[in-house]
Amino acid sequence: MTAISNAPVGTPVEQKPISVICKDALLCQCLMLGIAHRGYFDRVVGFTDPAEWVASEICSSSTIVLWISDASSLDKMINDDLDILREKAPNVTVIIISTLTNTYAVINALRKGVKGYVTSDSDLDVLLGAIRLVRAGGVYAPTNSLKELSTTSTFGEEPDNEAREKEATRFTAREMTIIRLLRLGDPNKTIARKMNLTEGTIKLHVGTIMRKIGAQNRTQVVYFTNRVFKDP
Structure with a gap:
């Protein structure tokens, strides 16, 4: 654990510091410095992973800024780590900084209870604004994701199991696997590697899925197939 204080000597620091969780030590330090000094927050504490935060004495921190580098890390975070963090601190709020910019990744994270989603290509001021908004009780998501979401029918009535099974029969087993990986935000190259296929073959399958x-x-593939999956 590392900590940075932005308060002048002799002044009280905030009781609940901001926690930054990032496995890359250098990147973690840079985020901490940017948040503390550019954002004028009193105290920022850094950790390498959620487990270290849970084991620390500082886990009462009300706000966590967590760096996500790939789709599998995001999936683990929202399906596993988030529950662990909340079990330790029920009122904790989580802001994700992620290299994943697709709309599905954003909305899936927000549905799971993440309060802020900042893409890694954003300016530092955007991150600081998101932190302030979340700490004030709001929710932050990228504008482009909200615009794309507004043109896509995704929040309709939840289908029953029979309807899900019927829709799933439209796809082959291989197509279902590809759809699941698309929903994780994986690019064609990654999907091809995971499935031991060529990237060209994956492109053909994605095209077939889109036409169906x-x-x-x-x-839209991700959102139009929401009905097939119980969990995003």
């Missing part, structure tokens, strides 16, 4: 459901892009 009338999708115009990968994001």
